[in-house]
Amino acid sequence: NAGVTQTPKFRILKIGQSMTLQCAQDMNHNYMYWYRQDPGMGLKLIYYSVGAGITDKGEVPNGYNVSRSTTEDFPLRLELAAPSQTSVYFCASSRGDEGIFSYEQYFGPGTRLTVT
């Protein structure tokens, strides 16, 4: 299993540009998440999904959109990039059924995004 994969690893955007961060998992997990990590901070939830076709906002959703057409993929779309979106973005997944081992989240390697 590859686990959770993210592309690209690094990206530099100009203000106002758009891009999609890709995330895929091959563990047949129901739950998927997007977090952002700003310098010196912990991770904050942007969006999450509990299954294909179902998404919802997290703590910091403004400026982002997501979709979940398949169990495996959960892309994050940035529209009209702003310097405040400079961050490291992590995708994660978990089984989503009950029990601590199903709650464990598996993280991708992250995407470092700079908006200038």
Place this chain on the structure above:
Amino acid sequence: AQTVTQSQPEMSVQEAETVTLSCTYDTSESDYYLFWYKQPPSRQMILVIRQEAYKQQNATENRFSVNFQKAAKSFSLKISDSQLGDAAMYFCAYRGGYGGSQGNLIFGKGTKLSVKP
């Protein structure tokens, strides 16, 4: 809303010694789960240890153990026989119980651990 606080931005330990990282949290839920994640310079988030709130016994994973004090809402991580490879950012994280949350983790700001040879 739940919050997680890590009061030590940086810690240092001598190789082979023991170090304890602090974490406190605030919640009104009775059913929840706590985790410690390690983030080395590679940025990869690696699960170190997990604890279920309804279990009184402290979790242990090899050199890593926790001191879980539910009444005090404290969840510290002890690293024994510290190794150079333990140097990393360590994040404490909280997850609400099944059906009571959206399933995401709430993270503290992290503690940067340095290991001196």
